[in-house]
Amino acid sequence: xxxxxxxxxxxxxxxxxxxxxxxxxxxxxxxxxxxxxxxxxxxxxxxxxxxxxxxxxxxxxxxxxxxxxxxxxxxxxxxxxxxxxxxxxxxxxxxxxxxxxxxxxxxxxxxxxxxxxxxxxxxxxxxxxxxxxxxxxxxxxxxxxxxxxxxxxxxxxxxxxxxxxxxxxxxxxxxxxxxxxxxxxxxxxxxxxxxxxxxxxxxxxxxxxxxxxxxxxxxxxxxxxxxxxxxxxxxxxxxxxxxxxxxxxxxxxxxxxxxxxxxxxxxxxxxxxxxxxxxxxxxxxxxxxxxxxxxxxxxxxxxxxxxxxxxxxxxxxxxxxxxxxxxxxxxxxxxxxxxxxxxxxxxxxxxxxxxxxxxxxxxxxxxxxxxxxxxxxxxxxxxxxxxxxxxxxxxxxxxxxxxxxxxxxxxxxxxxxxxxxxxxxxxxxxxxxxxxxxxxxxxxxxxxxxxxxxxxxxxxxxxxxxxxxxxxxxxxxxxxxxxxxxxxxxxxxxxxxxxxxxxxxxxxxxxxxxxxxxxxxxxxxxxxxxxxxxxxxxxxxxxxxxxxxxxxxxxxxxxxxxxxxxxxxxxxxxxxxxxxxxxxxxxxxxxxxxxxxxxxxxxxxxxxxxxxxxxxxxxxxxxxxxxxxxxxxxxxxxxxxxxxxxxxxxxxxxxxxxxxxxxxxxxxxxxxxxxxxxxxxxxxxxxxxxxxxxxxx
Amino acid sequence: xxxxxxxxxxxxxxxxxxxxxxxxxxxxxxxxxxxxxxxxxxxxxxxxxxxxxxxxxxxxxxxxxxxxxxxxxxxxxxxxxxxxxxxxxxxxxxxxxxxxxxxxxxxxxxxxxxxxxxxxxxxxxxxxxxxxxxxxxxxxxxxxxxxxxxxxxxxxxxxxxxxxxxxxxxxxxxxxxxxxxxxxxxxxxxxxxxxxxxxxxxxxxxxxxxxxxxx
Numbered sequence: 001x002x003x004x005x006x007x008x009x010x011x012x013x014x015x016x017x018x019x020x021x022x023x024x025x026x027x028x029x030x031x032x033x034x035x036x037x038x039x040x041x042x043x044x045x046x047x048x049x050x051x052x053x054x055x056x057x058x059x060x061x062x063x064x065x066x067x068x069x070x071x072x073x074x075x076x077x078x079x080x081x082x083x084x085x086x087x088x089x090x091x092x093x094x095x096x097x098x099x100x101x102x103x104x105x106x107x108x109x110x111x112x113x114x115x116x117x118x119x120x121x122x123x124x125x126x127x128x129x130x131x132x133x134x135x136x137x138x139x140x141x142x143x144x145x146x147x148x149x150x151x152x153x154x155x156x157x158x159x160x161x162x163x164x165x166x167x168x169x170x171x172x173x174x175x176x177x178x179x180x181x182x183x184x185x186x187x188x189x190x191x192x193x194x195x196x197x198x199x200x201x202x203x204x205x206x207x208x209x210x211x212x213x214x215x216x217x218x219x220x221x222x223x224x225x226x227x228x229x230x231x232x233x234x235x236x237x238x239x240x241x242x243x244x245x246x247x248x249x250x251x252x253x254x255x256x257x258x259x260x261x262x263x264x265x266x267x268x269x270x271x272x273x274x275x276x277x278x279x280x281x282x283x284x285x286x287x288x289x290x291x292x293x294x295x296x297x298x299x300x301x302x303x304x305x306x307x308x309x310x311x312x313x314x315x316x317x318x319x320x321x322x323x324x325x326x327x328x329x330x331x332x333x334x335x336x337x338x339x340x341x342x343x344x345x346x347x348x349x350x351x352x353x354x355x356x357x358x359x360x361x362x363x364x365x366x367x368x369x370x371x372x373x374x375x376x377x378x379x380x381x382x383x384x385x386x387x388x389x390x391x392x393x394x395x396x397x398x399x400x401x402x403x404x405x406x407x408x409x410x411x412x413x414x415x416x417x418x419x420x421x422x423x424x425x426x427x428x429x430x431x432x433x434x435x436x437x438x439x440x441x442x443x444x445x446x447x448x449x450x451x452x453x454x455x456x457x458x459x460x461x462x463x464x465x466x467x468x469x470x471x472x473x474x475x476x477x478x479x480x481x482x483x484x485x486x487x488x489x490x491x492x493x494x495x496x497x498x499x500x501x502x503x504x505x506x507x508x509x510x511x512x513x514x515x516x517x518x519x520x521x522x523x524x525x526x527x528x529x530x531x532x533x534x535x536x537x538x539x540x541x542x543x544x545x546x547x548x549x550x551x552x553x554x555x556x557x558x559x560x561x562x563x564x565x566x567x568x569x570x571x572x573x574x575x576x577x578x579x580x581x582x583x584x585x586x587x588x589x590x591x592x593x594x595x596x597x598x599x600x601x602x603x604x605x606x607x608x609x610x611x612x613x614x615x616x617x618x619x620x621x622x623x624x625x626x627x628x629x630x631x632x633x634x635x636x637x638x639x640x641x642x643x644x645x646x647x648x649x650x651x652x653x654x655x656x657x658x659x660x661x662x663x664x665x666x667x668x669x670x671x672x673x674x675x676x677x678x679x680x681x682x683x684x685x686x687x688x689x690x691x692x693x694x695x696x697x
Numbered sequence: 698x699x700x701x702x703x704x705x706x707x708x709x710x711x712x713x714x715x716x717x718x719x720x721x722x723x724x725x726x727x728x729x730x731x732x733x734x735x736x737x738x739x740x741x742x743x744x745x746x747x748x749x750x751x752x753x754x755x756x757x758x759x760x761x762x763x764x765x766x767x768x769x770x771x772x773x774x775x776x777x778x779x780x781x782x783x784x785x786x787x788x789x790x791x792x793x794x795x796x797x798x799x800x801x802x803x804x805x806x807x808x809x810x811x812x813x814x815x816x817x818x819x820x821x822x823x824x825x826x827x828x829x830x831x832x833x834x835x836x837x838x839x840x841x842x843x844x845x846x847x848x849x850x851x852x853x854x855x856x857x858x859x860x861x862x863x864x865x866x867x868x869x870x871x872x873x874x875x876x877x878x879x880x881x882x883x884x885x886x887x888x889x890x891x892x893x894x895x896x897x898x899x900x901x902x903x904x905x906x907x908x909x910x911x912x
Contacts, residue, residue, distance in 0.1 A: 012909070016841055016842065016844070017841070017844055017846070019849075020840070020841040020844070020846060020849075021833070021841060022849075023846050023849030023852050024824075024833065024837040024840045024841055024846065024849075024852060024853075024856060025784070025824060025825065025827070025828050025833070025837065026782075026783070026784020026785075026823065026824035026825045026853050027784075027825075028849055029783065030786070030850060032783075032786070032787065033777070033783035035781065035783070041778070095767070095770075095778070096770075096774055096778065097767050097769055097770065173884055174848070174850075174884055175786070175788045175794065175796055175848065175850040175851045175882065175883070175884050175885075176786070176788070176848070176850045177788075222848075222849060223848065224786070224848045224849070224850030225847075225848040225850060225884050225885055227884070254787075256790065257788065257789040257790065257791070257793075257794075378910070440848060441846075441847035441848030441849065441885050442847065443847075575912075579909065582907070582909060583844045584844060586844070586890075586905070586907050587844050587847055587885075587887060587890060588847070590886050590887065590888070590889050590890065591847060591885045591886030591887065592886065593886065594886030594888060595884070595886050618789065618791065618793060619789055619793035619794055619882060620791075620793055624882055624884060625886070625888075626879060626882065627874075627875050627878045627879060627881070627883075627888045627891065627892070628875045628876070628879055630875075630886075630888040630889060630892075633889055634906050634907075635906070635907040635908070636907070636908045636909075636910060637907065637908070637909045637910065638910050638912050639909050639910065639911045639912060640912045
């Protein structure tokens, strides 16, 4: 049974990202950079109503704007729009300026309808229904369950705490907005897509446009980030295709930053009323959660895996979706773990305070996972827990310091077992490995080169890697932290098959390393093409597996006069089975932490309940972590080759918000119950200003 | 470092100011009504450009780009949509993300906030202009070495900001790097490596604190 080699030259070492030279020189062409011959600029007109019936759209004047080549409605009329920003019409023309003029010339006749954009408004009995005839609130059977005897268990506890922990709607905001350059002719449709899933993107064109899959080709050589929001087929892609068909030219249609906040996904909010109790020795005994959240107009996941990584013998969980007139949620890095981790880990620290226990001890007492137990001990050592931990609120002075920790687990999908790939090996020894996956910035191309180089005894730079084309053998979408675990065993298999074929055709027993060129030369004039697919390998030492664990510690300073939280340091301890490339892995963990820090401190989509619009559809008012906010980050990786390859993109972002929230609690001795932990909320928790949020449990 | 001649700035902004004043504001100014009116008349008598396309000559990476552009076209759009220079990226089109950063006479600017017609006569350097004879610049090389990029979309902007910093300050501190990159956003969260890359490009010794424990 195949398994990874014990001694490695490239695997688990640091290999420089193979496509970095293109990215640092501007030669990397993203979907938004494609300049297909005769290309036109495309733009979308979006609803300015959060709910309306659109009875007429007049495109006559629009089509007269100089330079405009086509204008279409998004749907057949009458159209019911259910959120501010829903697509109404689209135009394409020779220049961006012509399109801007054209959008202004579109005449829309609409009848505005009542709407509700905030969860608490939508929950009211007399709230306008987002979907006709369907209540806005629906209790989730999947997200609701009960075990043990909860009502009996609480009185048995030595300490019980209750808290109403809330998390906001978070926006993905990848640096490259959603969009495509699409060319649709009689020969078929080609889309250069900014996507995390070329296969799903292809199906997302073929379905609505009634094309055979074989008529659609999706190409993604480079893409500027997605974080879960680019896994789907897209309305904007289909509009670009229809414009291309009508204008008989390729159309580049990228969303504006403004559009990006409205219609292409978000992380659902959560409003978690938690009650948790423990016995005198700290053993968790009873848990109750009543949670609701909004996935906007969609039925997306609001169900949280509570009580997260802890086992509580008596627990009751009730969860509900609340529909509001806002853009649909989509998968967002580790859905739906970050809100679950934040609230549960906050409740753990609140409970520890009530018990008079060290919160790290409470975790070690109740977390049965051996890997995390080890990670907690390593992390505690690195952050200096023993020396730095003090009772909540006991830090002296105006600027108070505190530390906190939180844990994570990510099962995800493990790997896509249907991942395939091939390689063409030429008589001159050059080799091209092709997989129908895409590199979303995680280093997928580099992983392929590293694995192939290791298996063939070559150098990574000798491997030509081709991904991001639906003409290649099918691979998975880059979601669920499954890509690395899907492609690594696949490349392993391709290489094993290549070596076997080379042995047969060349008569050279071992074609690796020094023998490579001699063996390839024996191919004569015909290159060798070999296929491979995902393999589990030896079950006791699999080529890939799941889940991954991880813990993070945060050290913060809180200015009790301004309420400002500064993260000074994050210690992250993570495992992901067999490490493929340490350097790009480190980048992903940094990224997970920094995104998690944004979730903890800065990010929140704000809706205006009176007008129904998104109030912060830009980077001035939707705050991302900036370079000046980034703390010292110290990463420790557990390399566990016997577990095979496991993805890391998602586990790295889960624990951050909980760790920071607990460090803030530790510093000021008061709980901030809502993310993001803004200065106003800190001051409110300290009793210095009235509460910031209007939401009541 | 080249700076724009003050007269030019004055002339340009005065004209723009007067044009934006409008009749009401101009007549409301009591002290210098006469001279303002005269200036206004003079400014209006000057040839206005647009709204149609006008010839624009840009000097980008030492080469002349001769384009026909509406005056409202930004430098970023001129490069990305009217030439093959797509290295500078559009992330927001409103001066908040820095993905479009280029050097204008060695100073970093958001190219989405400059009109192409304003950029005439200036030396513009984009990410495509940094490597010489196929050799990466020290900043580009350091970004590669330290893995200071993930999806890579913000990378050209960060590299231009760091390049501008090192021209002005060859040996920056980490805080100075942060300050120089404060106008650039990265959603992948590559910042720690960007700081390392900037320091490495300045010749400082950089080490990673990451520890791998082989279980």
